[in-house]
Amino acid sequence: xxxxxxxxxxxxxxxxxxxxxxxxxxxxxxxxxxxxxxxxxxxxxxxxxxxxxxxxxxxxxxxxxxxxxxxxxxxxxxxxxxxxxxxxxxxxxxxxxxxxxxxxxxxxxxxxxxxxxxxxxxxxxxxxxxxxxxxxxxxxxxxxxxxxxxxxxxxxxxxxxxxxxxxxxxxxxxxxxxxxxxxxxxxxxxxxxxxxxxxxxxxxxxxxxxxxxxxxxxxxxxxxxxxxxxxxxxxxxxxxxxxxxxxxxxxxxxxxxxxxxxxxxxxxxxxxxxxxxxxxxxxxxxxxxxxxxxxxxxxxxxxxxxxxxxxxxxxxxxxxxxxxxxxxxxxxxxxxxxxxxxx
Numbered sequence: 001x002x003x004x005x006x007x008x009x010x011x012x013x014x015x016x017x018x019x020x021x022x023x024x025x026x027x028x029x030x031x032x033x034x035x036x037x038x039x040x041x042x043x044x045x046x047x048x049x050x051x052x053x054x055x056x057x058x059x060x061x062x063x064x065x066x067x068x069x070x071x072x073x074x075x076x077x078x079x080x081x082x083x084x085x086x087x088x089x090x091x092x093x094x095x096x097x098x099x100x101x102x103x104x105x106x107x108x109x110x111x112x113x114x115x116x117x118x119x120x121x122x123x124x125x126x127x128x129x130x131x132x133x134x135x136x137x138x139x140x141x142x143x144x145x146x147x148x149x150x151x152x153x154x155x156x157x158x159x160x161x162x163x164x165x166x167x168x169x170x171x172x173x174x175x176x177x178x179x180x181x182x183x184x185x186x187x188x189x190x191x192x193x194x195x196x197x198x199x200x201x202x203x204x205x206x207x208x209x210x211x212x213x214x215x216x217x218x219x220x221x222x223x224x225x226x227x228x229x230x231x232x233x234x235x236x237x238x239x240x241x242x243x244x245x246x247x248x249x250x251x252x253x254x255x256x257x258x259x260x261x262x263x264x265x266x267x268x269x270x271x272x273x274x275x276x277x278x279x280x281x282x283x284x285x286x287x288x289x290x291x292x293x294x295x296x297x298x299x300x301x302x303x304x305x306x307x308x309x310x311x312x313x314x315x316x317x318x319x320x321x322x323x324x325x326x327x328x329x330x331x332x333x334x335x336x337x338x339x340x341x342x343x
Contacts, residue, residue, distance in 0.1 A: 024081045108174070110160055114140050117180050121166035121196050122187035123150045126212060126233065130184055131159050142175045167195045169203060177204050185211040185227070190218035194225050201226030267329050268298070274341040275319035285313035293331045299324030 031050035035041050041049065117140040120130055127143065134141045143159050144166040145151045154161035164171035166187060177183065183200045185193040193211045200209055211227040213219045214234075222230045244251045273280055279287055289295040300311040301322040308315075317323075327335055
């Protein structure tokens with residue numbers, strides 16, 4: 001189920017304010033025209049007289065009946081309209097503050113309920129892509145962003161967000177880092193990503209941390225800081241482009257099974273074998289996943305062991321094993337159910 005930041009519905013104060021200001025401008029324009037016609041004033045004198053009347057400052061006695069009628073009309077309508085404008089401006093400011101406070105309270109309540117979620121630190125171009133992928137996968141996550149403009153974008157995109165500095169321990173704790181399953185550090189600064197990684201590792205020693213490195217010199221620093229995976233967009237992008245030219249068919253295959261846009265037939269998935277599940281204690285040959293589900297086990301990681309690629313059919317699955325499976329998208333649910341413990 002997708003976790004969203006739900007903005008508080010906006011009132012119509014803004015629309016009313018626009019209409020009222022337009023009305024006030026119309027009154028000033030019509031009053032100026034009336035004073036020009038009645039008193040034969042110049043444009044500047046007529047505008048001055050109109051503003052004096054609207055603001056109730058006063059401009060002396062009117063000598064004619066027509067002038068008095070014009071002044072009375074402008075004073076009544078203009079004063080009411082001007083008062084309404086001031087009231088609406090005040091209301092808009094107060095509503096904005098209340099909406100912000102209520103939105104933050106609601107956000108805090110939603111974050112407090114999250115378990116095994118993912119923290120995304122930074123909402124730049126890469127952060128937006130990551131958030132979209134997590135949302136499409138139905139994984140609960142929280143985006144941490146300190147810049148006002150980017151945080152507004154989080155709200156507009158419908159994600160759960162926290163307005164704060166990801167390098168702050170207080171912010172990470174507010175986001176439930178001790179209950180989170182993973183953290184992705186993609187702030188624009190390598191130094192900030194290193195600091196986020198250090199803080200996250202100290203607050204939650206078992207959390208899985210993925211960090212971005214803009215410069216090659218930051219890769220080793222992030223690893224030493226505690227990042228489990230470090231990605232360099234320029235390295236990865238350059239390598240992918242080179243392989244696309246050298247081995248286009250291999251890249252097409254990876255695009256088909258790697259969850260890239262347009263790949264709806266097959267998917268590579270990571271599954272954990274739970275104690276008491278249908279697959280626990282059975283060999284791959286006995287399960288015959290390829291024959292029954294069309295699933296190919298391309299990798300298996302037993303606890304404390306390196307990844308075994310293309311495991312033998314005689315391999316017996318145990319609780320805690322991690323399966324890397326290549327499967328038709330429609331069969332992933334069946335495979336996940338088989339690997340889950342029975343109630």
